[in-house]
Amino acid sequence: MQLTRRHALRLTGCAGVAAGLAACSPAPSRTASTGDSVAMQLGWIKNVQFAGEYLAIENGHYAAAGLTVDLLAGGAAGTSTEAGIDTGKVWVGTSTPQKVAAAIEQGVPVRVIGATLATSPACITSPESAPLRTPKDLVGKRVGVADHNLPTFEALLVANGVDPSAVKVIPVQFDPSPLVNGEVDAWSGFTTNEPVSLRAKGFPTYSFLYGDFGLRMCAQVFVVSEQTLSADRGRCKAFLTAEIKGWKDALADPDRGVALTVSKYGADQKLDTAHQRALLDATLPLIQTPDTLRDGLFTLSPSLIADTVTSLGRTGSGVTAAELFDTSVLSEVYAENPALR
Structure with a gap:
């Protein structure tokens, strides 16, 4: 199956975003950050699937890493992580391997540096x-x-x-x-x-x-620009360290993650507490798997990388593992701080 333009547009979410990705040249990552403040584009609305991010803020993990993170809600037209990074509006974001692969094939220099979900839902x-x-x-x-x-x-x-x-x-x-x-x-x-x-x-x-x-993939992946990987590596490591701690907190105290979602971060959506808890209960086993229990949260085993690329290939994508993933930053984080595992 070949990746037709129609399929590429579907994978990016909308034709307008795809056109924007193709037309924009890479912007310096500094436009998505000011000093220690960075913009993070979420891949969906502010519901409990981002409980780890909320706890990273509330429990001071971003602050301890020297960061102030502005969480930008997704779900609406024009909120593509890939487009935001490409235009310099965001520094980091979450997305899907399908969308990242499509963006890369359109010339957008982005990479996946880890995955919240080791198993796609x-x-x-x-x-x-x-x-x-x-x-x-x-x-x-x-x-x-x-x-x-x-x-x-x-x-x-x-x-x-x-x-x-x-x-x-x-x-x-x-x-x-x-x-x-x-x-x-x-x-x-x-x-x-x-x-x-x-x-x-x-x-x-x-x-x-x-x-x-036959379509095993990771999901809710962290995405940054190639420039950020090379020029802002220290901040990438600080960000991932804070994220790991935030999601460890969510695993240890899911009720607090739910409460923050309903009462603060997603308050404007009038979310139901029981429903958000059920959603988080369905999500946590996809985060904490035998592989991530062994290697650490967000890690991507060689087999998962290979299966993800193979699955993308079945959709017509020609992206390679080297083009899509850079796991070196996360490897350095765990090598420097084994207690994070």
Whole structure:
């Protein structure tokens, strides 16, 4: 499967962002920071999936690292991490390997330096009363798929010997009501999202991960520019150190992470405490895996890097591991401070 321009635009999230990425030349990282203050673009709205960042602020970990971090909410048009870095509006951000790879192929000099989620939550969800357990079970079924996720969904099918034309794709947005209403038989989403919200509404589901069927990838990756890696390495290390401590705090005290989300950082969204706790409960096992327990949070094992690049290749991406990842900064952080593991 070749990466067509249409697929590239889907992977970046919107055509306007992709055009901006292609048109802008790299801007100095100093425009995204002033003194010890840096801008961080979040990959989504300020919900509990960024509890580690909130705790890094509240528990003084950024301050101890000599940083003041301005968290910028994502989720709206024009909030792409890659575009923000490319134009100098942000210094660091979180994103997905798909979006970073697409940006790199468009000439944007960015790298992944670690991953919050060692396991992607991408999944196929179906009603518990009529579970679809493998990609082959999707043959002849109606599956709700957001447009930007279509290349990855098609890659899942092809990787498992399923002709994409044998599955009826129904374009959807974010609301999984079509699954509840019987308008679709399955839903392409995330274990940290739709199954959580549907279970809270009394609709039990069954999910299987993309990663268990040939599309293993990391997720919620940290992204910086190549220039930052070379010219601002010390601050990269300080930032990652603070992030590790913040997420360790979230793992140790998830209730506080939830409380900060609901009462402060996501207060304008009127978030539900129980729902946010359920979302975090679904997220934490993707952060703390056997590999990260051994090597440290955010680390990327050689097998995970290889699988991520292979999975991206199934979507048509030609990006290499060396083009996408730079794990040297995180390796130095743990070498210099083994107690962080």
